[in-house]
Amino acid sequence: MATIEDVAREAGVSISTVSYALSGKRAISATTRQRVQDAATKLNYLPHASARMLAANRSHIFAVTAPLHPDTDHSAHMTFAMEVTKAARERDYDTLLLVHKDALEGMKRSAATSLADGIIVLDVDAHDDRAALARQLSCPTVFIGIPEDTSGLVCVDLDFEAAAAMSIDRLLDAGRTSIGLISHPEETLVRESNFPLRFRHGFEHHAALRGIDIAVANPTHHRAHEAIAELLELKPDLDAIVLNTNIDVAGSVTAALAGLGRSVPRDVAVVAAGVTFSTLRFPVPFDTIPLDAHASCSAAVDMLARIVENGESPPETTLIPPTYIELGSVARTSVTTSAPVTAPAT
Amino acid sequence: MATIEDVAREAGVSISTVSYALSGKRAISATTRQRVQDAATKLNYLPHASARMLAANRSHIFAVTAPLHPDTDHSAHMTFAMEVTKAARERDYDTLLLVHKDALEGMKRSAATSLADGIIVLDVDAHDDRAALARQLSCPTVFIGIPEDTSGLVCVDLDFEAAAAMSIDRLLDAGRTSIGLISHPEETLVRESNFPLRFRHGFEHHAALRGIDIAVANPTHHRAHEAIAELLELKPDLDAIVLNTNIDVAGSVTAALAGLGRSVPRDVAVVAAGVTFSTLRFPVPFDTIPLDAHASCSAAVDMLARIVENGESPPETTLIPPTYIELGSVARTSVTTSAPVTAPAT
């Protein structure tokens, strides 16, 4: 492999000139820069990674901690890891994958050895060990997800509270009156994975605010029809369901409702909110308030890069506003529809 | 962070002695070594990653290329990436994730900049661009999966041909006579993902060898019942199904068969072969010949580490023998069962 010295010789300049010409950190005349670039291209020069790291004290590597729990949704997990990696590459960083039990030890190690310039934390629990570690680590760290105590941290995530409120508002605006929430499986809630809790909290809070009574079900075995039966028992007049759950449960909601003699959206409106999957290929696609991995990850990586490169200190918490995608699973109820079309209720 | 110099001062020895004491590359007296280790522990010393890389010309990093296709099974994908990472950590390597289009460019870059000591290639197609690249790269590379032309490469994988043969043998031994294969979706076959093809080839080959006639279905839309109906049309007397397909199709086989008035294993025996998922939580668990991610990944990482560290050159292809897990989905047919129990047909 060609070294910077080879390029310098080829271009007839000094080593430092090559470095400055390629990095742009000092003014170099156009002609010299061109010669250097030509030489670099000709020799197929790429700087030796560790030499660059050592001299510049910067690795251009981000560590990504992504622990795998028994109840982890692999698909969502993969999507986030990929999106972080893609976003990092766009800013000229590579990503080191830290998994499993190695998460804590890996964070320490990659910080202590200066292997990583920064750390991205995925799949955050309400009381996450990695929060305490991040505070004492002095290696810039950004959380995708929001632990209970955010002091001294930098966190990015979808505004789940707002997403929950948005789902309620849409359903009420469409004339629905009796809303149930199907949440994540028990296992996920038990370890206090942060976002199902935040969604649920936002849901209950906003329901109270709008003066409606709601029901909540946590499917124990990823079974949709059990959850729905549970909701129907609590609220026999159920006419709307909000799904903040995994794809398995969501995917079988249509069938489960059909089994109970209800159709979507005629009898029951459905909104999937704060979910990573698309419902486009479901028998009846559901209106969706997506948990957009791309948005969260590129925002987080962007922040991390700015902390590392410019020493910026972003706010503790950045909430990404939700967006609503209509796919036809929330028709207006007949009562409302019978009102004059030109003057819809506000 | 403490440097090697701090440790040397603390232990009252020279820098090189510290290096040798910690690496064990030269004889150091027990007392000195102990003093050095104590000093290192006291100062919380960890060697600076890039300094070590630069001096030793070794990064202790493996790159992992794992491209994401539209039809990629995220769960399997994640499992393999995780298993590679875990296996690498056990040998003191970290893993860099290279995704998406970045796969080729990332391989080049991490090799050219000496960022990675070696490369693991996942999700290999029969005609994979990464094979040609690996040949010209001079960076040790191990494929998990087997492209058509393996010359000059090092590849590890489950012996899918043997797994296919094993599934046929087991079914025939259990007295089944009419076997159908449900393979991967069209999309996966079209891009010539290597293992579905190898499985299918082994399946057809062994069926011919054992003198039976078989049927094959490729579900187009991940729909199990369509595939089964297709098989039944081809072979109305179907009494055994081999599944070499994704979890979505496999998961709904029981229901699809029930819908067609057949039960497992009474009417139809089922074996899942060369699959990454477990069928334990299916309504009827299926006998399984697993594609064991852990086995493949740790074998591959082991090989890569030995190439990097000892300059070994393993054989082009290493096939991992299949194992059979009985879960009760292959009962002997009544005909066979009525034969004397003490003298089963061979």
Add this chain to the structure above:
DNA sequence: GCGCTTCATCGAAGCGCTTCGACAGCGACG
């Protein structure tokens, strides 16, 4: 035409580690 600034370039000092060769000390051997 002198001193001043500005621009482009260079030389050299590290970054923190590994590793090679050198060498002191010491027991063994003739």
Add this chain to the structure above:
DNA sequence: CGTCGCTGTCGAAGCGCTTCGATGAAGCGC
């Protein structure tokens, strides 16, 4: 008692890059 060969330790030379300070050349005003 001199010499040989070990063993354990040290000093120093890099690894390939970045970056600081220095310097020469060119441009400017007075």
